[in-house]
Amino acid sequence: MVHYLDHAATTPLRPEALAAMQQQWLQVGNPSSLHTAGRQARRVVEESREQIAAVIGAKPADVIFTSGGTEADNLALKGLARNTDRSRVLVSAVEHHAVLDPAQALAEEGKTVELIPVDGLGRVDLVALEQMLDDDVAVVAVMWANNEVGTVQPIAQIARLCAARGVPFHTDAVQALGQVPLDVDGIPSVALSAHKVGGPVGVGALVLDRDLAVRPLVHGGGQERDVRSGTLDAAGIAGFAAALAAEKSDLAPLRDDLIRGVQDVVPDAVLNGDPLDRLPNNAHFSFPGCPGDALLMLLDAAGVAVSTGSACTAGIPQPSHVLLAMGADERMARSSVRFSLGWNSSADDVSALLAALPPAVERARRAGGL
Numbered sequence: 001m002v003h004y005l006d007h008a009a010t011t012p013l014r015p016e017a018l019a020a021m022q023q024q025w026l027q028v029g030n031p032s033s034l035h036t037a038g039r040q041a042r043r044v045v046e047e048s049r050e051q052i053a054a055v056i057g058a059k060p061a062d063v064i065f066t067s068g069g070t071e072a073d074n075l076a077l078k079g080l081a082r083n084t085d086r087s088r089v090l091v092s093a094v095e096h097h098a099v100l101d102p103a104q105a106l107a108e109e110g111k112t113v114e115l116i117p118v119d120g121l122g123r124v125d126l127v128a129l130e131q132m133l134d135d136d137v138a139v140v141a142v143m144w145a146n147n148e149v150g151t152v153q154p155i156a157q158i159a160r161l162c163a164a165r166g167v168p169f170h171t172d173a174v175q176a177l178g179q180v181p182l183d184v185d186g187i188p189s190v191a192l193s194a195h196k197v198g199g200p201v202g203v204g205a206l207v208l209d210r211d212l213a214v215r216p217l218v219h220g221g222g223q224e225r226d227v228r229s230g231t232l233d234a235a236g237i238a239g240f241a242a243a244l245a246a247e248k249s250d251l252a253p254l255r256d257d258l259i260r261g262v263q264d265v266v267p268d269a270v271l272n273g274d275p276l277d278r279l280p281n282n283a284h285f286s287f288p289g290c291p292g293d294a295l296l297m298l299l300d301a302a303g304v305a306v307s308t309g310s311a312c313t314a315g316i317p318q319p320s321h322v323l324l325a326m327g328a329d330e331r332m333a334r335s336s337v338r339f340s341l342g343w344n345s346s347a348d349d350v351s352a353l354l355a356a357l358p359p360a361v362e363r364a365r366r367a368g369g370l
Contacts, residue, residue: 003304003352007196007281007342008147008175013239014198014343020242021200024235031232032223041234048241055244056190057183058207064224065237068204069174069193070098071217075206075228076170076189077102077139079214081111086138092116092124093325094148098191099141099172100321116142120327121274122151124158133165140169144176144190148322148338149273150282152180159187168212174204178248179279188212194236198343199243203236251341252280254350258339259283261354266361272323272336281341286323286332287361293317294364295337302356304349307338 004012024044029037031045046060053060066072077099081089091103093115107113114132117125124142133140140162145152155171162169163186170189173182178197184190188209195201208214208227220229262269262285270286287295292308299306308317319333339353 001303003349005339005341005345005349005353006305006307007345008338008340009307010195010201011198011342012344013200014243014246016246017194017199017239017243021235021239024238027234029234031234032221041232044234044238045232048237051241051245052192052205053207055182056177056192056207057185058190059210061225062207062209064206064208064228065232066204066206066228067202068195069172069191070204071228072191072193072204072206073098073141073170073172074102075214075217076191076208077141078106078217079227080139080168080170080189080212081106082109083213083215084138086136087112088134088137089113089139089141090116090129090132090137091141092118092143092153094118094122094146094151094322095141095143096147096172096174098174099143103141111138115325116140118325122146122149122272122322122326123274123277124153126154126157126161129158130161133161133167135166137165137167140167142169142171144171144173144182145180145279146273146322147175148320148336149284149326150175150279151274152176152277152279155187175279175282178244179251179281194240194243197240197243198246199240200236203233203240205240246343249343250280251345254341254345254347255280255283257347258341258350258353261350262339262357265354265358270332272326272328281345283339284336285339286328286336287364288332288335290335290361290364291317291367292334292336294367295360298360298363299337299353299356302352302360304353304356306353307340308336 029041031042050060103113172191174193190207192205194203272284319330323333
C-alpha cells in the first residue's frame with residue numbers, strides 16, 4: 001500500500017468529479033455548436049462556470065477555461081505584458097516556474113523583470129513592493145499560497161497596492177483553491193487548476209476582469225471571450241465544478257499532527273514557511289545534513305510518497321529557489337522535503353510516515369552529499 005503525501009503535486013480524482021465526467025462522456029456535442037446536442041454541452045459548461053464562480057466570489061463571465069494553471073499563468077503574464085508599452089514586470093522571488101518562466105520569456109522579448117523580495121517565512125515584503133511600483137509596471141504577479149513551503153500571502157493588501165498605482169495584478173491561486181477561502185473580488189487576474197482539488201488533469205481557469213485587455217496566446221475559434229480559443233472540454237469542466245463543490249474537511253488538525261510527529265521523531269528537523277499563516281495541507285521541512293532527493297527515494301521504498309522542495313532540471317537536482325529566496329543556504333535548500341495532504345488523507349498515512357522517517361533520515365545522512 002502506498003501512503004500518498006504529495007497532494008500538492010496532484011490529488012486523486014474525487015468520486016463526485018468522476019461521476020460528473022462519466023455522465024458527460026456519454027453525450028455528444030461541441031459546446032460551440034448551435035444544434036440541440038451542442039446547446040446541451042454548452043449548458044453543462046455554463047452551469048459549471050457559474051458553480052466555480054460562486055465558490056470564489058467571481059462573476060461567471062470572468063471565468064475563462066484553460067488547460068490548467070500553467071496555461072492560465074502564461075496567458076495572464078504574457079497577455080497583459082505584451083498588450084502594453086509598459087516595460088517592467090514584477091514577480092515574487094518564490095513564484096512557481098509557471099510564472100517565473102513566462103517572466104523570463106518576457107525578459108528575452110525586452111521587458112525588464114524584477115523579483116519582489118520575501119522574508120525568512122516566504123512572505124512578500126510589502127514595503128519593497130510599494131517602492132517598486134510605478135507607472136511603467138505592466139503586471140505584478142504574487143502567488144496566493146506557496147507550492148513548496150505553504151506560506152499564504154496577504155493577497156488583498158497586494159491587490160490594493162497595485163490598484164492604487166493602476167497596475168494589473170495577477171495571482172496564481174492553484175495551491176490555495178480548496179484549501180483556504182478565496183474571495184477574488186478586487187483581484188483582477190487569478191489562475192486556478194482542477195487537479196489540485198480532486199478534479200481532472202488538463203482543466204483550469206483564468207479568472208480575468210473583463211476590464212483587463214490581454215493579448216491571446218492561442219488564436220482560432222474565438223471561444224472564451226476570444227481570449228482562449230479552442231473546443232471546450234465539457235466533461236473536464238463538469239468534473240472541475242463537481243470537485244470544487246464537494247464537501248471539504250479541515251486538514252489543519254491532521255497537518256498539525258504530522259508537524260508535531262516529525263519534530264518528535266527527528267528533533268533537528270526545521271519547519272519552513274509561516275508557522276501560522278500557511279496552507280492547512282502543507283508541512284515542509286529541511287533535514288540538516290540529509291539530501292532531500294535521497295530521503296525521497298528512501299521514503300518511497302518504504303511506501304510513502306512525498307516530494308522534495310527542489311526542482312529537477314535535466315536530471316540534475318537543484319536547490320530550492322524558494323528556500324534560497326527566504327535566506328536559506330544551499331545546503332539547507334537541498335535538504336528539504338514537502339509533505340502535503342489531500343481529501344482522502346488519513347491518520348494512517350501520517351503514522352506510516354512517522355514510522356519510516358527516522359531510519360530513512362539516518363540512512364540518507366550516512367550516504368552524505370551535504
